[in-house]
Amino acid sequence: MSRHTERPSKSGFHRGGALLASAAMQRTLALVKPDAYAAGHAGAILAKIQESGLTIVAAKSLHLTRGQAEGFYHVHKERPFFGDLCTFMTEGKIMALVLEGENAIKRWRDLMGPTNATEAPADTIRGQFGTSIERNATHGSDAEDTAAFETAYFFAGLELR
Numbered sequence: 001m002s003r004h005t006e007r008p009s010k011s012g013f014h015r016g017g018a019l020l021a022s023a024a025m026q027r028t029l030a031l032v033k034p035d036a037y038a039a040g041h042a043g044a045i046l047a048k049i050q051e052s053g054l055t056i057v058a059a060k061s062l063h064l065t066r067g068q069a070e071g072f073y074h075v076h077k078e079r080p081f082f083g084d085l086c087t088f089m090t091e092g093k094i095m096a097l098v099l100e101g102e103n104a105i106k107r108w109r110d111l112m113g114p115t116n117a118t119e120a121p122a123d124t125i126r127g128q129f130g131t132s133i134e135r136n137a138t139h140g141s142d143a144e145d146t147a148a149f150e151t152a153y154f155f156a157g158l159e160l161r
């Protein structure tokens with residue numbers, strides 16, 4: 001086998017002795033929603049993120065206007081819960097975070113748990129801090145394209161360096 005031959009391994013490909021990582025480095029947008037922020041859970045949620053090994057690239061707290069909430073959740077505008085969701089998301093301050101790591105999008109959604117907090121395992125963030133299908137403590141982007149849109153919705157380029 002020549003020095004430049006690629007051969008598969010358990011975790012990626014070796015080329016000339018160097019390991020090429022197979023996991024993608026990603027950024028994702030996380031929100032601490034108004035229910036969890038008002039209840040004082042933002043600190044505990046930040047601690048869980050850091051314990052998971054994800055890096056917090058950017059963070060801020062803000063109070064969304066109705067228009068800003070509608071724009072953020074525009075993909076859901078035809079859904080029956082859209083109006084209630086926007087009312088909820090504007091009832092108080094939120095925290096917006098950009099998280100980075102290998103497979104960050106899925107890792108953050110796994111940490112959050114399923115949408116319905118009443119069905120979320122107790123060791124997930126939604127299981128611990130959410131109370132219903134709507135009031136579920138946190139948001140996470142669901143794909144690379146939505147992560148890019150949502151990150152840029154909250155943060156300017158200079159805040160993401």
Ligand code: RTP
Nearest residue numbers: 081085114115133134135136138139140141142
């Ligand atoms: P998110 O976008 O906030 O991370 O939540 P998700 O992907 O788990 O769930 P999605 O289907 O995108 O729904 C967005 C948010 O809308 C609220 N919701 N209410 N009343 C209802 O039936 C209902 N369904 C969803 C939740 O706050 C959900 O996170």
Ligand code: MG
Nearest residue numbers: 139140141142
């Ligand atoms: Mg979603």
